[in-house]
Amino acid sequence: MNRNLLLLSQAVAVIIVVVGVVAALNAMASRLPLKVQRFSTPILLIGPAFVLLALMYLLPTVLTVVESLRSSSGDFVGLENYEIAAQNPGVIEALTNTMLWTIVVPVLCVLLGLVAAGLTDRVGPRSERTAKTLIFLPMAISFVGASTIWTFIYAYQPPGADQIGLLNEVATSMGLDPVPWMIVRDFKLNSFLLMVIVIWMFTGFAMVSLSAAIKGVPAETVEAARVDGASEGTIFRHIVLPQIRSTVAVMLVTIALLTLKIFDVVYSMTGGRFGSDVVGNLFYTLLFGMRDVSLAAVLVVILLILVMPIMAINIRRVSRGGKQA
Numbered sequence: 358m359n360r361n362l363l364l365l366s367q368a369v370a371v372i373i374v375v376v377g378v379v380a381a382l383n384a385m386a387s388r389l390p391l392k393v394q395r396f397s398t399p400i401l402l403i404g405p406a407f408v409l410l411a412l413m414y415l416l417p418t419v420l421t422v423v424e425s426l427r428s429s430s431g432d433f434v435g436l437e438n439y440e441i442a443a444q445n446p447g448v449i450e451a452l453t454n455t456m457l458w459t460i461v462v463p464v465l466c467v468l469l470g471l472v473a474a475g476l477t478d479r480v481g482p483r484s485e486r487t488a489k490t491l492i493f494l495p496m497a498i499s500f501v502g503a504s505t506i507w508t509f510i511y512a513y514q515p516p517g518a519d520q521i522g523l524l525n526e527v528a529t530s531m532g533l534d535p536v537p538w539m540i541v542r543d544f545k546l547n548s549f550l551l552m553v554i555v556i557w558m559f560t561g562f563a564m565v566s567l568s569a570a571i572k573g574v575p576a577e578t579v580e581a582a583r584v585d586g587a588s589e590g591t592i593f594r595h596i597v598l599p600q601i602r603s604t605v606a607v608m609l610v611t612i613a614l615l616t617l618k619i620f621d622v623v624y625s626m627t628g629g630r631f632g633s634d635v636v637g638n639l640f641y642t643l644l645f646g647m648r649d650v651s652l653a654a655v656l657v658v659i660l661l662i663l664v665m666p667i668m669a670i671n672i673r674r675v676s677r678g679g680k681q682a
Contacts, residue, residue, distance in 0.1 A: 369596045380460070385572055419663070423655035442655045450632060451639040452659070454548055458619055458635060459663075466603055470563025475593065477564070489568070493561030500558075500621030505577040507653060508626065513537040539594050542632040552624050559615070563608045570604035571597060603674065610671045617664055636660050 426435045442448045477488045495503065512522030516534055520526045525535035539547050574597050582592045598605075620637035623629055629638040636656055644653035 360499035366560045404614045425658050438651050438655045448632050451634045455636045458616040462616045466559045466563045468569050473564040486556050496559045504625035511538040540631040547633050570601040574600050
């Protein structure tokens, strides 16, 4: 009870301080000449928030970049750490896998989301709600929880032993040998199987957003195409899809940003072994396992560089949409 009161008093104190600072800044701005108020008031009110964001985001980013230019002893070494990273097979493998994740997962999530949206929109309202709830449900599960579920699907036991993994149970029932799915490097099979987990989780998210966009397509254009004899596939490709392309693009960018930072699934399932490592997991291994702060900082900078073009595309699209509105 005392702890709850302490937390409540702290929350009230924070609110009072914030309200007091805003009131004080507003009072300061109101005393300035009218011409000065027009540009000083927004600066005074937005300034504290900007300073806070700078301390939380900009300053750590700058410190990380500086750390990536230093050796483990703290000496300035310039781009030497980046050269080491470029020659490190583990880093190259992690970057390759991350880019593969960024391409495969968003595309398949959106494609399956489109299929699910198209199919569920054709059934009755009650069946539609039930189907969409079941498809969306995996997103309510954490990455670690989803990994635990899929562990029982990919689980492997030696030949002759009872198989608790669903895939290997099916394989042995067909007379095939069980397969250790998570250590199969051929054609990066284990990486693709890890991607299936994230696709399973986020297809529902893509489906809900795309379904809302499809429902926003004017029914008159669809009916006119049907009267002209167009097939459902033609209607979807040439009428519906062009009108929801902005939503498709947003889904691709959003899920791509998610997969660039993927960590939990890889850490829980393989720990980055057997050629399945990604940048997020390798960063964790270098920083907390090997205590190699400099190389870990290099990975963070590389990840930041990879994220920036996608963020720029997203911001540009949002700005363009705002202008059109």
